[in-house]
Amino acid sequence: MGNGVGSEWIRLIVGLVVVLAFSQLNALFLVWLERKVAGHIQLRPGPKEVGPFGLLQTIVDGIKLVGKELITPRPADRKLFMVAPVLVFMPVLVGFLVLPFGPDMIIRDMNIGVLLVFAFSTFGVLAILAGGWASNNKYALLGAVRSVAQNIAYEIPLLLSVMSVVLMVNSMTFSQIVNSQQSIWFIFLQPVAGLIYLICATAETNRAPFDIPEAESELVAGFHTEYTGMRFGLFFLAEYTNMFIVSAVATSLFFGGWQGPFGFSLGIPGVVWFLVKTYVLIFVIMWVRWTFPRIRFDQLMNFSWKVMIPLSLANLLVTAVVIKLI
């Protein structure tokens, strides 16, 4: 890639532009995919009028959202209220910096890549709390408070399951983790960790069946009740981009990243493998949303503290013992 400071800057800027464009296109595609999957699972077609197969529906919805009035309730805390949607979207974009899209396609291959993604995704919770509190609305506040409790509870088994993989690879660098899955994907070596990761990732992104904070039918709209127009659009986009990041991390950690099965790429470029696997995982998350009812809040907390955490701790222990013995 050349040497000197100039080429590094160029790489960074190109990477940023690509990331921004990709996150928007991705959100567009995912909203359409969600509505189509939801439709067909419910034996109806989903959007199909706007554009071929309804593909332009999201764009048109975005235009509609932009045209709506941005209302700030008078008793709301103005600064926090306006900052919250921006705060929820920014950390998600940071997560793109370390994802291994292909063998040479990481914007910044940091040696704490895994830590970076999870540290920044926790910011989203702060933004939700800020939004809920600043709305001066008891439903929003309840949604935000529940979201904080849920996120904290499910962050622990999430990180513990990731630690099992990191223990095996002995590094937090994404490219090394993907490279060491050449012979066999980690999902076969660590099925329990993979399952726990997927469940906790669904909970972390506030997706059903763990979507109490948004609780469409219970809390009006949870923490984003008072948000209108593009501010709501930002929360929405952030949720789908978060889903992508979390699935991309799952592919890199458990499903071999950009490699084909058993290291054979079958002539297909690494990026395509990576994206296909990520979108299959996203489809699974959507499939789960339209299958199960929402979990009650106490069931949610019980599940995390009594089932997820002991299981992930046991898994970590067994991994450590096995690694020591081998």
Added chain:
Amino acid sequence: MGYFKDILEGGWSLVEGMRVTLRRLYKPVVTVQYPRQRVVLSPAFRGPIELVKFEDTGTHKCIACGNCEKTCPSGVIKVQGVKQAAKGPKVATQYFIDFSKCSLCGLCVEACPTNTLKFSSDYELVGVSRADSSADLLAKLGESKA
């Protein structure tokens, strides 16, 4: 031990649930794409009332007896008739129904002694003013003696 049994049984039920929705994913949709396809209506469908055109006479058999007008619980029917011949039946000259108040209960259809009223299968009824809901059933049949 109940702890692990719960986890395993619960987990298996989740998998079974996901299998159900997966199967639904590739079943054809059950909705009818309205403007391009229409629902097949059953013969018992109750559309707005109209006069039957009988095959033997080529017209209705309304004798303006007023049974329907008296039976209607909402009072939406207005019939008027005139005797054609000295010893013959009356024939309807005016037949108006105000559909904005008609509840499609069917009492008029049951009460008619010549069975000249029936339910149509019309549902694409759009009007732009209240006057559009008042229908002249004789004009619909093709003859108006107003």
